[in-house]
Amino acid sequence: MYGSYTGLSARAAAGMGAVLLLAGCSAPDDPSGDGGKGGGKDAAAAVGQRPEGDAPYWVNPEGNAARQVAAYVKEGDQEKARLIRKIAEQPVGEWIGPDAPQDTAKGLTEAAERADRDALLVLYNIPHRDCGQFSRGGAADGDAYRTWVDGVAQGIGDRRATVVLEPDALLHLVDGCTPQELHEERYDLLKGAVERLKQQPRTTVYIDAGNAGWQSPDALFAPLRRAGIATADGFAVNVSNYRTTGDSREFGRRLSAKVGGKPFVIDTSRNGNGPYGEGDPAESWCNPPGRALGEPPTTETGDELVDAYLWVKRPGESDGDCKGGPKAGDWWPEYALGLARAAK
Secondary structure (H helix, E strand, C coil), X not given: XXXXXXXCCCCCCCCCCCCCCCCCCCCCCCCCCCCCCCCHHHHHHHCCCCCCCCCCECCCXXXXXXXXXXXXXXXCCHHHHHHHHHHHCCCCCEEECCCCHHHHHHHHHHHHHHCCCEXXXXXXXXXXXXXXXXXXXXXXXXXXXXXXXXXXXXXHCCCCEEEEECCCCCHHHHCCCCCHHHHHHHHHHHHHHHHHHCCCCCEEEEEECCCCCCCCHHHHHHHHHHCCCCCCCEEEECCCCCXXXXXHHHHHHHHHHXXXXXXXXXXXCCECCCCCCCCCHHHCCCCCXXXXXXXXXXXXXXXXXXXXXXXXXXXXXXXXXXCCCCCCCCECHHHHHHHHHHCC
């Protein structure tokens, strides 16, 4: 629900030293750049890093959007290449999959370090993830999850990383989607994940805290405390959602006031036109038409409580097999083009 996203696709990686990377994240030193599918070198040449003062996060030069740019250039479609470049040139979240977490985190953070940037990682493997919906899955049990988080932390090491922790996991405790008998363990797992990640000297952790579509954010104050917000650096709002930056900022400020003034980050990846107001409200989060890219990622937000605007959800990757889209996390060039065309 709420725009959850898997984005998990096994791909061989050579240069990063990772056994498994996410869909759209291939090895910087892999000669093909796309797990043997061709076109990687052109994609790598298509994009570079943003100025560090604008966005200190690593741009994956061989992500799905970059490869799509290269494909359009090869086809001679310069207009579509120009549009998709709006996505390819921005840093986006790298969603850590269930397998080889240590190698994956190591490969991503090493690539970011070589570019003198911070890795932006999303941890999305909590047991009973997404209540069995489009992005269902997750670790087999609590022990497996703890081992997985430990692997991610070891992979990060002493390199710079910003982590968004478990989109939807907290919200699904509050909305009743996750069965009551699983609540205590999930709080324990979230709190433990924060504590383990914060053992890494240069890792910043934001706990996902839903979106401004919630009319009663008061319901999230106590859960955030139980999930370890005191130890975390802050929280994240609007992940994979479409609420405006203004609404998200107000929502975040109300939450912050009740959790010790903690700062927060806002996912602006697809909120340029705000939320979708037609059709079934329960499905307004799943590939809604007419949406647009939002503010580019930056740490210069003009608000002392807002640490950054981030593209946590990777624009152009599906929310699920709804409205004609492919399965959750798969690259969908038509939707990507729509987001880019509508961007202000």
